[in-house]
Structure formats: structure tokens, C-alpha cells
Amino acid sequence: MRNNIVHIGAGELTYEIRAIVDIAEKLNKLGIKTNMENIGDPVAKGEKIPAWMKKIVADLAMQDCSYGYCATKGLLETRQFLAEMTNARGKTQITAEDIIFFNGLGDAIQKVYGLLRREARVIGPSPTYSTHSSGEAAHAGQRPVTYRLDPDNNWYPDLDDLRLSVKYNPAISGILIINPDNPTGAVYPERILKEIVGIAREYDLFIICDEIYHNLVYNGESTKPLSDLIGEVPAIAMKGISKELPWPGSRCGWIEVYNAERDPMFKRYIQSILDSKMVEVCSTTLPQKAIPPILSHPEYSKYLDLRRARYERHSNIAYDILKEVPGIQVNRTNGAFYMSVAFKPDQLTSKQSLPIANPEVKELVEHLVNQPGISLDKRFVYYLLAATGICVVPLSSFCTPERGFRITLLELDEKEFTAIFRTIAATITEYLNS
Numbered sequence: 001m002r003n004n005i006v007h008i009g010a011g012e013l014t015y016e017i018r019a020i021v022d023i024a025e026k027l028n029k030l031g032i033k034t035n036m037e038n039i040g041d042p043v044a045k046g047e048k049i050p051a052w053m054k055k056i057v058a059d060l061a062m063q064d065c066s067y068g069y070c071a072t073k074g075l076l077e078t079r080q081f082l083a084e085m086t087n088a089r090g091k092t093q094i095t096a097e098d099i100i101f102f103n104g105l106g107d108a109i110q111k112v113y114g115l116l117r118r119e120a121r122v123i124g125p126s127p128t129y130s131t132h133s134s135g136e137a138a139h140a141g142q143r144p145v146t147y148r149l150d151p152d153n154n155w156y157p158d159l160d161d162l163r164l165s166v167k168y169n170p171a172i173s174g175i176l177i178i179n180p181d182n183p184t185g186a187v188y189p190e191r192i193l194k195e196i197v198g199i200a201r202e203y204d205l206f207i208i209c210d211e212i213y214h215n216l217v218y219n220g221e222s223t224k225p226l227s228d229l230i231g232e233v234p235a236i237a238m239k240g241i242s243k244e245l246p247w248p249g250s251r252c253g254w255i256e257v258y259n260a261e262r263d264p265m266f267k268r269y270i271q272s273i274l275d276s277k278m279v280e281v282c283s284t285t286l287p288q289k290a291i292p293p294i295l296s297h298p299e300y301s302k303y304l305d306l307r308r309a310r311y312e313r314h315s316n317i318a319y320d321i322l323k324e325v326p327g328i329q330v331n332r333t334n335g336a337f338y339m340s341v342a343f344k345p346d347q348l349t350s351k352q353s354l355p356i357a358n359p360e361v362k363e364l365v366e367h368l369v370n371q372p373g374i375s376l377d378k379r380f381v382y383y384l385l386a387a388t389g390i391c392v393v394p395l396s397s398f399c400t401p402e403r404g405f406r407i408t409l410l411e412l413d414e415k416e417f418t419a420i421f422r423t424i425a426a427t428i429t430e431y432l433n434s
Contacts, residue, residue: 023368023382024391032361034389035420037407040182040337042246042307045410050303053245056293057286066286072278074101074254074288081292082239086256092227098257100274101283105212105240105253106131112208112236112255113139115272116173121145122208123165124176125157127183127340127398127406132176132210144399145172151329151342151402155184159195166203174206175199179223180213180335183398183406185315187221187335193229200233206266207235212253213336215244215304218312221334227258234259234266241291243336244304252287311337314409314417321421327432333409340395342404348376352434354387354427361386377403380431388423 024034036044043049060066073079079096087093102108113122113135122136126146133144147162149155166172175196179188200207209226217223226237240253260267277283294300318339319332327347333339353369356362365386369379375396384405385391395404407424411417 020381020385020391020393024385026364027361027386027389031358032386032389034385034391035411035416036391037411037420038391038393040243040408040410041248042243042337042410043248045408046412047246047307047410049245049247050299052297052299053294053303056297057290060286060289063289066289068285070101070282070285070288072274072282073097074099074283075285078288078291079254081295082254082256085295086225086227089225089228092230092258094227094256094258098260099254100257100277101252101254101288102277103253103283104242104248104251105210105238107251107283108238108253108255109135111273111276112238115269115276119171120173121169121171122174122176123147123162123169123172124399125149125178125181127395127400127402128176129178129182129210130398132178133399136176145169146399149181149184149186149400151331151340154331155181155186155340156188156192157196159192159199162196163199166199166205172203172205174208176208176210177226178210179226180217182210182213182336183338183393183395184331184340185333185336185338185409186331187217187223190224190229193224193226197229197231197233200235201231205233206263207233208238209235210238212238212240212243214239216308216311216337217335218308219315219332219334223335227256230258232259232262234263236270241287241294245294247287250284250287250290252284252291310412311409313414314411315339317414317418318407318409318421321418321425325425325428328404328428337409338406339409340398340404340406342395342402343377343380347432348380348403350376350379352379352383352431354383354431354434356383356386375403377405381405383431384424384427388427390420390424390427392424 079099083094083096109131116139118140123145124132126148137144147165148158150158235258237256242248257270260270315333322330327344329342365382368382377396378394381392381394392405392407395402
């Protein structure tokens with residue numbers, strides 16, 4: 001090319017959650033039956049959408065208005081409905097004008113980071129959901145700036161690390177919170193959220209809080225939405241229906257903006273996000289129309305209770321099996337539907353392997369694990385996939401120095417779910433002792 005046309009942050013756009021699917025498909029063709037425990041799609045794992053919810057969507061699909069454009073910010077009646085839900089808690093008060101819809105939170109994440117000044121950094125958790133870390137790093141053209149989540153303390157944020165990082169890095173302009181967390185399944189207590197808000201207030205930062213899993217909390221835990229704790233600090237809360245209904249294919253998410261009027265620079269930044277959305281015209285209309293009748297349906301809370309109960313049961317099965325395995329650190333997951341397992345220091349080496357009977361599969365895996373610079377946990381993940389058919393995601397792909405893997409809790413068949421985790425437990429032991 002006459003000129004270099006590649007964006008400075010192009011190398012930061014990675015998404016191992018889906019990339020590993022290509023490897024699984026190759027192994028499928030070689031006769032390996034796979035259990036895809038890598039992607040957080042409840043529908044793909046067999047969760048059934050209730051008939052009453054389908055009827056709401058079907059009836060809306062019969063209305064001509066569902067096929068047209070909506071306002072750039074989103075349907076007014078839906079934004080009013082969502083604002084009233086937030087305001088009913090009696091804390092931060094917002095209006096429909098403080099809500100902007102996007103084509104899924106992936107779209108929102110790219111715009112929220114992409115419209116920041118390049119020198120302005122948002123510090124995020126480590127490990128973190130890779131769409132956030134990739135989006136922030138790509139906008140800056142540099143590696144992500146992170147604070148540590150501690151596997152020895154329920155994967156809670158290391159607040160000393162966060163505070164020192166903010167104090168000594170003047171480029172940090174915002175703090176990312178994911179609560180409940182992806183990839184760890186941690187649910188943050190109110191005291192931790194308050195302290196993070198306090199750090200933002202002290203250093204004049206804004207907060208981004210991804211709350212996509214906020215209504216999927218279990219094991220007796222509870223957590224506060226950001227709007228109940230934010231006070232006067234400028235902030236963005238990210239929400240959506242992809243995991244909660246679940247309707248990931250709707251590509252429908254939104255942000256709630258808090259305290260934009262308190263800071264002229266933050267207000268101008270939010271306006272730039274809206275202007276970008278205006279160039280795109282608007283987000284999908286039909287899913288927005290479905291939100292009020294679904295969330296207000298008398299069956300909805302009971303339906304959510306059933307889903308939470310299943311995730312709770314599976315989280316405990318997984319934890320009870322893996323907690324007995326030497327060489328790993330595992331915490332009970334209390335929200336979302338993921339579990340992150342970390343290998344203890346010095347447990348992984350480049351010499352470990354698993355027996356693979358199929359010579360073609362063995363050749364493929366040996367080629368993969370001998371690539372230059374491959375992380376030690378990715379080696380384990382490839383061997384696990386080839387030897388057992390269980391597809392998980394290496395923890396190193398979530399922007400962390402920790403080595404381990406993330407697995408979903410979405411398998412519906414409890415007998416199969418239990419067998420998967422028992423297989424993983426036995427495989428870890430075999431691998432570490434190889």
C-alpha cells in the first residue's frame with residue numbers, strides 16, 4: 001500500500017472465546033465429540049425461551065411499526081420504562097434522555113472506548129472480558145491498563161493496586177467495573193463498589209460499570225447497581241437483554257448515563273457517543289419494543305428464579321468437584337454463569353501433555369502447542385480439548401498474568417454437567433503430573 005492504512009490499535013483486537021471454535025471444528029472433523037463450554041450463549045446450550053415470551057415477540061413482529069427506524073437514542077416508551085425502573089429504587093434519578101440504545105453491548109463498548117481521546121485511559125480489571133480490554137487498548141494503541149482481581153480473595157478487586165495505579169498514572173481517566181464479573185463469576189459487595197466510587201471521586205474520574213448480569217446473582221449473594229451508589233460521580237452503566245432473557249441474537253443493549261450535567265467535559269464526551277450513534281441512525285427496533293412487556297410480565301420473575309436456581313446448583317457442583325484438585329485455585333461463582341480456574345504458580349510447564357490416541361488429532365495439537373510464544377494455559381486448553389472434547393477458554397486471553405481457564409455453567413443436563421467437571425478434575429491432575 002502507498003500508505004500504512006492499519007489502525008494503531010489493530011493488534012489489540014483479539015477474541016479467544018470465539019477463536020478457539022475454529023480448533024474445535026477441526027477436531028470435530030477428525031472425529032472428536034466436543035462439549036462447547038467456551039461461549040456464554042444460553043440458547044446455544046439449549047435453554048428454552050418460554051412460550052409467553054415468544055408470543056410477545058411474535059405479536060410485535062406482526063406490527064408494521066416494528067420494522068421501521070426508531071429514534072437515535074432508542075424508543076422513547078422503552079427508555080421511559082427503564083428510567084422508571086432505576087428511579088423506583090429511590091437513589092439516582094434519571095430520565096429517558098439519559099439512556100442510549102446500541103446494537104448489543106459490543107457496539108456500546110466499541111463506541112464508549114472509541115470516542116475517548118486517545119491519551120485518556122480507562123483502567124479495567126484483570127482478568128477482564130476481552131471485548132472491554134480489546135476495545136480500550138485498540139482506542140489507545142497500547143496494551144490495556146489494569147488492576148488486579150485476586151483469586152485468593154474471591155476474585156475481588158485489589159483496591160490497593162487500583163488506587164496506586166490511578167495515583168501514579170495521570171493518563172487514567174476512568175475505571176471499568178464488571179459486576180457480576182465475566183470471566184470470574186464474582187459478585188462485588190457494596191463496600192468494594194463504594195470504595196471504587198470513592199477513588200473515582202478523589203481523582204476526578206468517571207466510571208463504566210458493565211451490569212449485563214446484574215439480575216443473575218445467586219448463592220445468597222446480593223449486589224447494588226451502580227446507580228444506587230454513584231452519588232455525584234459521572235458514570236455509565238451498561239445493560240442489556242442478551243444474557244437475562246436470554247436473547248443474545250437480538251443485539252440489543254443500552255447505557256444509562258449518570259451525572260452528565262455535573263461535568264462539562266463528560267457531557268461533551270457523552271454527546272460525541274450520541275453523535276456517533278446518529279451517524280449510524282439507530283439500533284434495532286423490535287427488541288426494544290419487547291423489553292417493557294417482557295420485563296413486566298407476571299411470569300418473568302418466576303422464570304428468572306428458575307434460571308438462577310439452576311446456575312446456583314451448577315456453581316456448587318463445579319466448586320465441590322474442583323476444590324479438591326491439587327494445583328489450582330477455584331472460587332465458588334455467585335453471579336453470571338462462568339467460573340474461572342487459576343493454576344497455582346509454577347504448576348504449568350512446557351513439558352506437560354496428555355495422551356492422544358488419534359494420530360491426526362495428536363499431530364494437530366502438537367503443532368498448536370509448539371507455536372512460538374504460546375501461553376502455558378493455552379497449551380493445557382488445547383490438550384484438554386483434544387483429549388476430552390471439552391472446549392474452554394484460556395484465562396490468559398482475558399488480559400491477565402494468571403494462568404488457567406474460564407468455563408461456562410450452561411450445560412443443562414446435570415448428569416452431563418457433573419461428568420464434564422469430573423473429567424476436567426481428573427484431566428488437570430493427569431496433566432500436572434505428566
